Amino acid sequence: xxxxxxxxxxxxxxxxxxxxxxxxxxxxxxxxxxxxxxxxxxxxxxxxxxxxxxxxxxxxxxxxxxxxxxxxxxxxxxxxxxxxxxxxxxxxxxxxxxxxxxxxxxxxxxxxxxxxxxxxxxxxxxxxxxxxxxxxxxxxxxxxxxxxxxxxxxxxxxxxxxxxxxxxxxxxxxxxxxxxxxxxxxxxxxxxxxxxxxxxxxxxxxxxxxxxxxxxxxxxxxxxxxxxxxxxxxxxxxxxxxxxxxxxxxxxxxxxxxxxxxxxxxxxxxxxxxxxxxxxxxxxxxxxxxxxxxxxxxxxxxxxxxxxxxxxxxxxxxxxxxxxxxxxxxxxxxxxxxxxxxxxxxxxxxxxxxxxxxxxxxxxxxxxxxxxxxxxxxxxxxxxxxxxxxxxxxxxxxxxxxxxxxxxxxxxxxxxxxx
Numbered sequence: 001x002x003x004x005x006x007x008x009x010x011x012x013x014x015x016x017x018x019x020x021x022x023x024x025x026x027x028x029x030x031x032x033x034x035x036x037x038x039x040x041x042x043x044x045x046x047x048x049x050x051x052x053x054x055x056x057x058x059x060x061x062x063x064x065x066x067x068x069x070x071x072x073x074x075x076x077x078x079x080x081x082x083x084x085x086x087x088x089x090x091x092x093x094x095x096x097x098x099x100x101x102x103x104x105x106x107x108x109x110x111x112x113x114x115x116x117x118x119x120x121x122x123x124x125x126x127x128x129x130x131x132x133x134x135x136x137x138x139x140x141x142x143x144x145x146x147x148x149x150x151x152x153x154x155x156x157x158x159x160x161x162x163x164x165x166x167x168x169x170x171x172x173x174x175x176x177x178x179x180x181x182x183x184x185x186x187x188x189x190x191x192x193x194x195x196x197x198x199x200x201x202x203x204x205x206x207x208x209x210x211x212x213x214x215x216x217x218x219x220x221x222x223x224x225x226x227x228x229x230x231x232x233x234x235x236x237x238x239x240x241x242x243x244x245x246x247x248x249x250x251x252x253x254x255x256x257x258x259x260x261x262x263x264x265x266x267x268x269x270x271x272x273x274x275x276x277x278x279x280x281x282x283x284x285x286x287x288x289x290x291x292x293x294x295x296x297x298x299x300x301x302x303x304x305x306x307x308x309x310x311x312x313x314x315x316x317x318x319x320x321x322x323x324x325x326x327x328x329x330x331x332x333x334x335x336x337x338x339x340x341x342x343x344x345x346x347x348x349x350x351x352x353x354x355x356x357x358x359x360x361x362x363x364x365x366x367x368x369x370x371x372x373x374x375x376x377x378x379x380x381x382x383x384x385x386x387x388x389x390x391x392x393x394x395x396x397x398x399x400x401x402x403x404x405x406x407x408x409x410x411x412x413x414x415x416x417x418x419x
């Protein structure tokens with residue numbers, strides 16, 4: 001195939017279990033492409049089964065980048081990823097090869113596609129990521145959120161009190177730079193190409209292939225996927241990893257920390273009670289009970305994660321009218337028996353049109369702001385009646401109309417009348 005135009009950047013998105021790896025291999029083979037991983041767990045040299053890495057045989061189909069590049073104890077920030085990924089993409093393009101980015105880590109994808117704000121390299125690379133002065137990083141998320149409210153109320157309003165990673169990130173900016181994170185972002189929003197949360201697109205000639213699946217079908221598929229992982233040796237993988245890395249880590253820190261690096265992987269926390277048992281206990285009734293609980297928790301966590309991934313795609317790509325977004329093409333992976341005609345064939349036609357600089361005959365999904373005010377999904381709302389916090393006006397409105405909220409509101413009003 002003769003490539004007589006600037007090659008596009010292809011991003012394959014979709015919930016876990018939707019078929020991203022399969023499509024990436026097909027496109028790489030069809031267009032002489034190279035695959036760049038965008039997964040915060042797959043960058044590490046461990047947990048191959050739980051992170052659903054492409055197998056060695058699959059990786060032999062096409063060159064793969066940013067998979068198995070770190071030791072489990074290595075620190076790796078989104079800026080580290082961004083720098084390595086952009087270098088890989090540019091190298092692939094220079095070779096006249098098609099760069100195909102595949103993964104489910106949202107902030108990795110965003111760091112590639114958009115000129116993410118707060119770009120000071122020296123801050124990111126020299127500061128101790130995840131460590132705050134006076135050991136504040138050990139404080140509960142809610143306490144850190146209150147601290148952020150004191151020094152940067154604008155940023156605190158955008159973040160859920162339980163989102164410790166982002167809260168710490170904003171506190172790090174304030175402590176290191178002496179300026180509010182929100183103020184820095186506001187300055188950079190003035191970029192004519194920027195939106196309320198980031199700058200313009202890094203690669204104007206980019207496209208997104210979104211693999212979508214009926215939720216009920218996907219839930220069943222994910223449950224079966226977990227069962228398959230167990231058969232492949234997941235318990236052996238988790239136990240070995242726990243003995244090598246996590247047991248000493250837990251002993252040193254007294255409490256388990258599943259919020260950093262590879263230790264964030266779904267599976268470790270869910271099987272924590274099982275992994276903490278002795279070898280003898282695992283073979284008994286208590287082990288069987290903890291194992292069953294762990295499998296159930298893993299299935300539930302995987303289903304929740306899939307929903308979170310799809311929600312992110314909807315909100316960040318299709319629910320925003322204030323930012324530049326690449327065209328997003330939906331591909332239905334519900335019926336795998338129709339994979340060729342519904343997924344790979346359509347994807348090849350779309351990519352071919354971009355490669356040859358011809359009009360694409362497939363329509364991209366429409367971009368519609370799902371909220372009434374720009375960027376309203378970045379702000380939090382607190383329900384004093386239900387004692388809950390919601391991120392985004394849409395979720396806030398849904399809650400206000402919920403039966404639970406109405407019942408509590410009615411109950412409070414009745415008590416107020418009788419008091």
